[in-house]
Amino acid sequence: MSNKPIITVTNLKKHYGDIKAVDGVSFEVSPGEIFSCLGPNGAGKTTTVEMMEGLRTPTSGSIEILGADVTQDYASIRHRVGVLPQDFQPFDRLKAPEAIAYFGGLYGRKMTKQDVADLIDAVALSHRTDSVAMKLSGGEKRRLGLALALVGEPELLFLDEPTTGLDAQARRGLWRLLEGLRDEGKTIFLTTHYLDEAEILSDDVFVMHKGKEIARAPPMGLVEQHGGGISILLLDYAEKSTDKVEAMGFGVERIRNNVKVNLTEGASVREAIRRLDTSGVQFRDLITIEPTLEDAFINLVGGTIVGGELKK
Amino acid sequence: MSRIIADLKAFATQYMRNPVGAFFALVFPIILVLIFGSVFSQSASPEVPLPVQDLDGSAISGQFLEILNQTGTVEVSMISPTADIDDHIRDNSLSAALVIPAGFGATALSNTSVNVTLYGDQTVSSYGIVVGTVGAAVEILDRNLPNRTVPDQLVGMVTADIVGEDFSFIDFFLPGMIAFTIMINGLFILSALSAEYKSRGYFKLLATTPLGKSEWVLSKFLWFLIIMLISIFLMFAISIGAFGVKVTITPLALALILAGILLFTSMGLLIGVWAKDVESASTIGNAIGFPMMFLSGIFFQLEMMPEALQVIAYALPLTYLSEGMRATMIYGNDTTALIDLAVVLILAVFFFIVASKLMSWKEK
Ligand SMILES: Nc1ncnc2c1ncn2[C@@H]1O[C@H](COP(=O)(O)OP(=O)(O)OP(=O)(O)O)[C@@H](O)[C@H]1O
């Protein structure tokens, strides 16, 4: 597979009056990867993807996708790209197989009944083929939207929050599906505000906040760079104060009746455990905790995302 | 082309599943045809209408009109003295008309014979009543002429044939009804539809597919053409079955139907893409559609309306469509129909271009 980027975005900006929805982002997406754009509500994710889909005109900057300049010539690549908008709404009065056949026609794909059934099966909607879309649940509509994005057998997929509104089982099913698509060589650009989703699914994470890039690396790289050190959790901490632990030079955080001890990056875990153990501080047991993408995110953005919102 | 067919098929499915669309296209026009058809075929007045053109305006002609009125068998109405009688008869599909010539009174008073002319369609059942009534009135007038110095009958009646089919109210109503149906479906359905496509993000979604804007518009136009042709067919079938209408679709009427669909779908589209949401689209659609319904001569003749409203009527696109349809289907007046067709076509192209320009599938 060639390493020439399939998407090249350079210094992209979109301003709405004083609102700088997207404020100078640049990135490249390699063919065959899952690229996540991660950020809280209002970060500028949708504005960015919709500019990439030719739906909004950038204030400035350039977007090259599949060799085409999107602002000039999106029409030439439309048939090679599949899109799931964040605010996707299905056509109310079409049943899932009809909607899929419709989009198949738009993409010039001759679909047999079996093709349609396979696609419906892939998004786990086989039991809902007799209902018009307005009778589907929110999650089912979203999955139908994903199927429509896939109808044209696109090389590149733009999925704006594909799993929002899906239950845990459906989310995992969708992750499997996306991984399968990546294995087939398709490139997936998705936006999400689920940290676990970005961590599990992506080859690359682009952290976005207030229209700007905060960080960009593979998930493990982000954790290594920004996750901070390992921490040790002292279970059922029995002392009144944490002064003794702090005196040893550790960062300390009380979590109910436990105490979390943050080690500096690169510090020896064994050494820290030995010192805590021999300090005479009373606790029942201890466990070590590795930093996650969430820790990295907290360190980068100064808060974590709960239900899409940034929580300090 | 395959994209248009795919879009057309999917749209037809959705349309047929939505009772509103099918109601306005297929059920509503039939209901109106049945209501108006039965109301007006029942209320036929016992007096036979007899429009009279009095070119004389003398005391004698006034006396003659009085006599006619008193017979109680004809209902006299006046035709303007400036009207061309042949045109007037054709344009209003009259089955009878009476002309009192200029100098009628003076000639009779100078003891010279003079005739009124009765135009009549012999195939109409009321023809005999009219001939008998006018003949009798002429004799009464003759007998009562003052200063008579000769014994001969001075005032007489000659007849002239009106050849033409006997069109009833429903014949008159049907072309207008077709125009009306095209208007409400194009304007109301498409304005609501395109506003919905905008607000629900369907345009945005379609913009990411290979379907082009013009292909989408063309598919809607084709669908409305199909559904309108079905609707027109049904209206004819019902009108023939229930009221025995005689009018038929002419090639010019077909051209007007096509131009009318383009006009009103484009107007609907324009309203839909311009309005900020579905509610405002339907409000604007109603604000434009309802005056047209009542002022464009669909349910009653333009000539029956006050002068001021007639001026307004000619500012409304539907007037030209319904007038053109009637001109070609009833009066065989192709000149009028062609002018109306030209007006409708020019408006259609204008609205189509403006709507296409204004319709954006993207955000700004
Ligand atoms: N059409 C618009 N006019 C004005 N402001 C806009 C417009 N579109 C987006 N914005 C603003 O730009 C910012 C970025 O919005 P955007 O939808 O891209 O965020 P997002 O990252 O997709 O958020 P979410 O997770 O909630 O979907 C927000 O502050 C939003 O209010």
Ligand SMILES: [Mg+2]
């Ligand atoms: Mg968004």
